[in-house]
Amino acid sequence: MARQQNLTDEWLDAERGARAFTVVGGWGSADGVVASPPRDTGWMARSREGTPGTHGATGPVVLLAPQWPGLEDSVAVALADDAVAVGLLRGGVRVARLRALNFSGPPDVGMWVDAIVDSLQSVASSSGAVGLAGTWVAGTACALAAARHEELLLLVCVGAPSAEIMSRRTPENEDDSMWTSSATLQLIEQLADLAPLEAVGVFPRPSFFVQGAVDELLTAAHFEAWRAAISATGRSADGVEIGFTDAFFRCVDADGAIDVHGEEGRSLLADAVANWVARTVTPAAGARRAR
Numbered sequence: 001m002a003r004q005q006n007l008t009d010e011w012l013d014a015e016r017g018a019r020a021f022t023v024v025g026g027w028g029s030a031d032g033v034v035a036s037p038p039r040d041t042g043w044m045a046r047s048r049e050g051t052p053g054t055h056g057a058t059g060p061v062v063l064l065a066p067q068w069p070g071l072e073d074s075v076a077v078a079l080a081d082d083a084v085a086v087g088l089l090r091g092g093v094r095v096a097r098l099r100a101l102n103f104s105g106p107p108d109v110g111m112w113v114d115a116i117v118d119s120l121q122s123v124a125s126s127s128g129a130v131g132l133a134g135t136w137v138a139g140t141a142c143a144l145a146a147a148r149h150e151e152l153l154l155l156v157c158v159g160a161p162s163a164e165i166m167s168r169r170t171p172e173n174e175d176d177s178m179w180t181s182s183a184t185l186q187l188i189e190q191l192a193d194l195a196p197l198e199a200v201g202v203f204p205r206p207s208f209f210v211q212g213a214v215d216e217l218l219t220a221a222h223f224e225a226w227r228a229a230i231s232a233t234g235r236s237a238d239g240v241e242i243g244f245t246d247a248f249f250r251c252v253d254a255d256g257a258i259d260v261h262g263e264e265g266r267s268l269l270a271d272a273v274a275n276w277v278a279r280t281v282t283p284a285a286g287a288r289r290a291r
Contacts, residue, residue, distance in 0.1 A: 006263065007079070007082045007083045007086045007263060007267065007270055008079065008082045010082075010086045011035075011082045011085045011089075014035040014037075014085075014086075014089055014095070015033055015035050015097075017035070017036070018033035018034055018035040018036070019033060019034045020032070020033055021033070021034060021096070021122060021123065023098075023115070023118050023119045023122045025114060025115065025118040026104070026111075026114065027103060027104060027107075027111035027112075027114045027118070028101070028102045028103040028104040028105075028111070028115070029102050029104075030066070030098045030099075030100060030101045030115060030119060031098065031099050031100050032096055032097055032098040032099055032119065033096070033097060033099065034061055034094055034095070034096045034123060035085075035089065035094060035095050035097070036089075036094050037089040037090065037091075037092055037093065037094065038089070059092075059093065059094060059129075060093045060094065060128075060129040060130065060131060060153055060281050061093060061094040061095070061096050061123050061124075061129075061130055062088050062094070062095055062096065062130070062131035062132065062133050062153075062154070062156070062277075063096040063097075063116070063119055063120050063123055063130065063131070063132050063133070064081060064084060064085055064088070064097045064133050064134065065116045065119075065132065065134035065138040065139070065141060065142050065145070066098040066101045066115070066116070066119075066138065067081070067135075067136065067137070067138045068107075068112055068137060068138070068141075068187055069101070069107075070183055071136075071137065071183050071184050071187070072182065072183065072184050073136075073184075073248060076250065076260075077135060077136045077248060079248070079266060080135045080136065080158065080159060080248050080249055080266065080269065081097075081135050082266075083249065083266035083267070083269045083270045083273075084133055084135055084156070084158050084269065084270070084273055085097060086270045086274075087269065087270035087271065087272070087273025087274040087277070088133060088273060088274070088277055089274075090270065090271075090273075090274035091273060091274040091275070091276070091277025091278045091281065092278055092281065093131065093277055093281055096119070096123040098119060101115060103115075108190070109141075109187065109190040112141055113141055113145050113194075116132075116134075116138075116141060116142065116145040117145050117148050117149065120132060120152075121149075129153045129281075130149075130151075130152065130153055131152060131153040131154035131155065131156070131281075132145060132146055132149070132152055132154075132155050132156070133155070133156035133157075133158070133273075134156075134157060134158070135158040135159050135160070136158075136159050136160065136161070136247070136248070137160070137161065137184060137187060137188065137191070138160075139156075139157035139158055139159065139160025139161075140157075140160045140161055140162070140163050140191050140196050141191065141196075142155060142157055142160070143155075143157060143160070143196040143197070143199050143200040143226075144191070144194055144196050144199045146199065146200060146203070146205075147199035147202040147203065149203075150203050152205050153205065153206075153281065154205055154206045154207070154208070154277070154280055154281065155200075155205055155206070155207045155208070156207075156208045156210075156273060156276075156277075157200075157207070157208070157209050157210075157226060158209075158210045158211075158269065158273070159210065159211055159212060159218060159247050159248065159249065160209070160211075160222070160226070161188060161217075161218055161222050162196070162197060162221070162222045162226060163188045163189075163191035163192035163196050163197075164192050164195070164196070164197050165221055165222055165225055166185070166188045166192075166217075166222070167185075167188050167189045167192040197225060197226070197229040198229070200226060200229050200230060201229050201230045201232065201233040204233075204235055206238070206280045207230060207237040207238065208237070208238045208239065208273070208276045208280075209223060209226045209227060209237060209238070209239040209240075210239065210240055210242065210269060210272055210273065211223040211239075211240075211241050211242070211247075212241070212242055212245035212246045212247050212248070212249050212250075212265070213241040213242060213243045213244065213245060214243070214244055214245065214246060214252050215245075215246040215247040217247060218246075218247040220241070223239060223241060226239075227239050238276060240272050242265065242268050242269060242272065245265035245268070245269075246258060246265075249265040249266045249268070249269045250262070250265050250266075251264050251265045
């Protein structure tokens with residue numbers, strides 16, 4: 001049984017001591033923070049004997065990609081983002097997270113991906129080793145952004161739909177009003193045009209895919225498509241499905257009822273991310289990848 005805890009509060013605690021940063025580009029501007037893991041975790045523990053006052057200023061940092069504004073299920077996605085941020089911190093890396101994303105004009109998918117890439121480059125300029133993570137549709141955008149950063153330390157896609165799969169219309173649903181009424185589906189169709197399944201395998205790096213196991217919209221086909229896309233390049237990707245949870249890692253009981261307020265599913269998500277990152281971002285793991 002996973003620990004019951006308020007993951008959002010845990011993130012807010014880390015955010016209080018975070019370093020602020022600003023990113024500006026042709027797409028607009030963004031403000032964010034870089035939060036550090038606890039002193040006894042991962043890279044921070046290994047730097048404990050370093051120069052006074054520099055705690056949290058070194059070591060890998062992972063950008064948690066911002067969500068597209070105005071999508072359905074925004075609250076559920078924000079809670080999943082909190083769980084991933086906490087998992088990354090527990091895994092021993094710093095977390096860069098945008099507080100506000102301000103587009104200079106009517107936003108499009110290209111501007112969104114540009115914002116992610118520019119934010120990644122901004123934290124990389126002061127941090128060196130950088131990784132990228134995203135939940136829900138931001139995870140799909142991360143697959144596109146990852147194709148524009150060859151030296152990416154790692155990629156984590158959590159509950160990320162395959163745009164190519166989700167945008168497929170069938171004879172049964174091609175006339176459904178959801179294609180015009182859902183902001184998420186309209187965004188998915190734009191993402192599909194950019195072929196994220198091709199982009200995700202452009203460069204080699206450790207990749208981790210996490211998905212809830214019992215969601216009618218986000219079926220196992222999405223999870224398998226991401227891993228198959230990387231396998232087609234001759235490389236492998238890690239992944240885990242979290243049982244009895246939906247696309248946003250909320251627990252689902254035998255009757256299909258969703259536990260909207262419970263933390264168990266998201267705690268399992270945070271633990272899965274933490275364990276993978278801790279195994280991946282270590283000097284020993286880096287030496288193994290270099291051989």
